[in-house]
Amino acid sequence: MRTEAKREEILEVATAVVQERGLDGASMAEIAKRLGGSKATLYGYFPSKDELFVQVGFRLVSKQVSPVLAGLRERAGNDPRDVLLELGNRLMAATTRPEALATLRFAFAQGGVSNLGRTFFDLGPRKGIDACAEYLGAATKAGRLNVPDPVVAAFQLRSLFDAEVRWRLHLGFDTSITAEQIRQVVERAVDTFLAAYGTAAAPARADHRARRPYSE
Template sequence: MVRVRTEAKRDAILDTAVEVFKERGLDGASMSEIASRLGGSKATLYGYFPSKEELFVHVALRVAGKQIRGMYEDLEARATDDPQRVLTEFGKRLLHRVLAEDATTAHRLAVAHGRIGNLGRIFYDAGPGKAVEAFTRYIDAATKAGRLHAANPGVAAHHLLALLESEIAYRRSLQFGEAISASEIDQCVDRAVPVFLAAYAAPLTGDKAT
């Protein structure tokens, strides 16, 4: 008999896994407990998610995605606003979410197990890839509005994300030093955005110079 995978079942697994990971953490949680709470078997669970690590990454991306989806929509809508204010506000909100414990753990797992089940690609597409897409749309719209000047919005989007993460990338990946404080995150963004705008801000003329 062929087991049919369904989106509803996948969602049920993720919903249950969210609760177990919240209660137990990555190390304390087990696939057995998640399966038990679902009322199914571990075999079914592994049919959807080959490992606990992969399941955790999907859970983290699901939680983060719900929290930042509205942020991305709001970003493009502000294409005519002052880009320094927009990118500073958005950059801080984004980095605070990226550096939350669950997202940081998911990032490390994706790096460590990236080739297993295509986990690295899955993490990129649902995480950094979404940020690049949102930045690309915003930069394109802001360029058309005369606020930015980017011949290739996609490249500019990669530059922006890299600048925002430039001071924290190695600390997050290699797990050295103390946790990055909220004030440090804000300072990183405050330094990164002017560097981006030095390259991509549109010259201000006429009434835009006020």
């Protein structure tokens, strides 16, 4: 009989294996060995290795992202620039980690041949978009932003955070980004977003035309 406790145990062990060996080096056989069971047990909880590994990747990222998403809506009356800068820095720090990038590439590669892409989106990105949209709507009601369609704006904000780094990191010809580079990328993204959706109380504040160290 399947139990939630056993599912969590499998995810814990699988996470440890992936962290040690990476997605390419991890195997269901090794996970089963450490659990003291069989691969059949694993497949009883997760239909495929692919789905298990996407769940593991989401687990690694969500531990860092979930806390900042959980408190977003309650900060609707705060300075939007401060809120979005913190969101962007924490989100980018989590999603540019090697295991997060590997999971994303994995989901993209498998998404066209299975339902894995939808599973990945629903587990992670959709929850982030929904939380961000709730904040943007609440901040608009509080007079801090001017966002007519919070869901669209949430997708746009997420894309702005990724804009300067997506190709380099997702295609793998850059393997890392520093905290300072993340800070600058996020600052430019937030100022661009506020130029479109800010109010007199939340203007874009900087001119970045001569400062593009990560986009060269």
